Amino acid sequence: MSQSKHAEYHVHVVPLRVLFAVFAALIILTILTVGVTKVDLGGLNIWIALGVAVVKAVLVALYFMHLRWDSPYNGLALVVAFVFVGVFIGFALKDSLEYQKYVERPALLDRLQQQTIPAAVPSEETTEESSSEH
Amino acid sequence: MNKVDxxxxxxxxxxxxxxxxQYxxxxxxxxxxxxxxxxxxxxxxxxxxxxxxxHPDVFLYAHHFLDTNLGAINTVVLLASSLTMAWGVRAAQLGQKPILVIMLLLTLLGGVGFMGIKTIEYSSKYSHGLWFGSDNAFYVKSGKYTNPEELTGAIEYGESHAMPHEDKGELTDEHLELQVKDAATEDVLDNQAAGEAQDQSLPASAQSNIGNATNAPAGLSSKFAEVEGDGSAYVTSEKKPLTYEDLDPQQQKLVSQFFQIYFLMTGLHGIHVLVGMALIFWLFIRALRGTFGPKYFVPVDLVGLYWHIVDLIWIFLFPLLYLIH
Known part of the structure; x- marks a missing residue:
């Protein structure tokens, strides 16, 4: 136990210029993400916004939150949390988008139910076939 | 034991x-x-x-009610307070007590600034009938607006006040894709309708499509009998901001959901900011007493991590709520 009295922390202290450089990068990225909203890039806009947000988040996590110099287990907790949120949102989104057309067009669901086996695939071809039958 | 101690x-x-x-x-x-x-x-x-x-169009429409400038300022305020917090942790590690105290104070001020701007935003929403729950002017219960007298004012607030700051509400590929898909389904229904035009057993929705088919790509709206020729909601050549009338009736009833999500997400985030401010105030008092130094800075470090995660969540909230394109 006597060792502990003199034990050094050996904790990495983040240099000020690193902190300021990261802050400058975060501000530039914020301006960028606001600016890119004014440009119509179609479906790319949302992905650019999310990409910039991820870069900003990585900068905050690595430097402000010290993960770059920390035990990798700390970073693992963060990465695993994000991965599971991604899985959660990804599956929920895929599922809900799959059934949204029936929510908006209940008539489609009626058609689907009128069909005989196999009723599970509502492709346009089968819908047309069924319409010619009736 | 004494020897150990x-x-x-x-x-x-x-x-x-x-x-x-331990650390x-x-x-x-x-x-x-x-x-x-x-x-x-x-x-x-x-x-x-x-x-x-x-409901991409609902979000595209409703996000105009948020003030992008205030959101951007708040982002910068929060980033700056993250910088001062990280600087404070560094000062604690190096035993620089005056710098630590100043940095904690600045971080606290950042939190006050953030919540102050949030208060301006919230009160502006509140005074225009855009509060959460059934106090939202767009709130629909059993097919009826719960406070229709506020609806006109709320729409005007969003479309005249907030929209000029914004770029044109152009349609994105996502919407076009949606329309194409819909037009395809529409076509199927239209073919049926044309073939069995006199068939009274057809749902009213399919019949109303006949009249609107020429306006295609009419989007979702024309399937509602109540629309009556108003189905040309999205004419792709037009490049003006979406208005409330542009949304089809089903989507009009869903506008309040944007505000429920907005208030839930920013509200939960705001509660975290308040908790972080309380913790930083606690650190500030202890730092004044000289508690922290190179041998003991864990509380500063951990509260700092908490403050940064609050910042990190806002980094995602800001583009998703304020910068919808």
């Missing part, structure tokens, strides 16, 4: 061998807690993703 670091708990071990344990404990915070917000982000995915 003589040599004992006053900040080292007895169940740890070394200060480094690492405290930190990974904090990180596990932060992971649960991300998972909690993940639920709200999921609700956001599902509603935006299924």
């Amino acid at each position: 003589d040599n004992h670091d006053p900040h080292l708990a007895h169940h740890f061998d070394t200060p480094v071990q 690492s344990s405290a930190k990974i404990g904090m990180w596990v807690f932060l992971a649960t915070e991300i998972l909690m917000f993940g639920g709200l982000f999921c609700a956001y993703a599902v509603y935006r995915g299924t």
Whole structure:
């Protein structure tokens, strides 16, 4: 136990210029993400916004939150949390988008139910076939 | 025991061998807690993703009610307070007490600034009937607006006040894709309708499509009999902001959901900012007393991590709520 009295922390202290450089990068990225909203890039806009947000988040996590110099287990907790949120949102989104057309067009669901086996695939071809039958 | 205590670091708990071990344990404990915070917000982000995915035009329309400038200023305020917090941790590690005290104070001021701007935003929403729950002017219950007298004012607020700051509400590929898909389904129904025009057994929705088919790509609206020729909601050549009338009736009834999600996400985030401010105030008092130094800075470090995760969540909230294109 006597060792502990003199034990050094050996904790990495983040240099000020690193902190300021990261802050400058975060501000530039914020301006960028606001600016890119004014440009119509179609479906790319949302992905650019999310990409910039991820870069900003990585900068905050690595430097402000010290993960770059920390035990990798700390970073693992963060990465695993994000991965599971991604899985959660990804599956929920895929599922809900799959059934949204029936929510908006209940008539489609009626058609689907009128069909005989196999009723599970509502492709346009089968819908047309069924319409010619009736 | 006395012998041990003589040599004992006053900040080292007895169940740890070394200060480094104690420090690492405290930190990974904090990180596990932060992971649960991300998972909690993940639920709200999921609700956001599902509603935006299924009703992109509602989000495109309703986000005009938010003030992008205030949101951007708040982002900068929060980033700056993250910088001062990180600087404060550094000062504590180096035993620079005056700098630590100043940095904690600045961080606290950043929190006050953020909540102040948030208050301006919230009160502006409140005074225009855009509060959460059934106090939202767009709120629909059993097919009726719960406070229709506020609806006109709320729409004017969003479309005249907020929109000029924004770029044109152009249609994105996502919408076009949606329309194409819809036009395809529409075509199928139209073919049926043409073939069996006199068939009274056809749903009214399919019949109304006949009249509107020439306006295609009419989007979702024309399937509602009540629209009556108003189906040309999205003419792709037009490049003006979406208005409330542009939304089809089903989507008009869903506008309040954007505000429910907005208030839930920013509200939960705001509660975290308040908690962080309370913790930073606690650190500030202790720092004034000279508690922290190179041998004992774990509380500063952990509160700092909490403050940064609050910042990190806002980094995602800002583009998703304020910068919808």
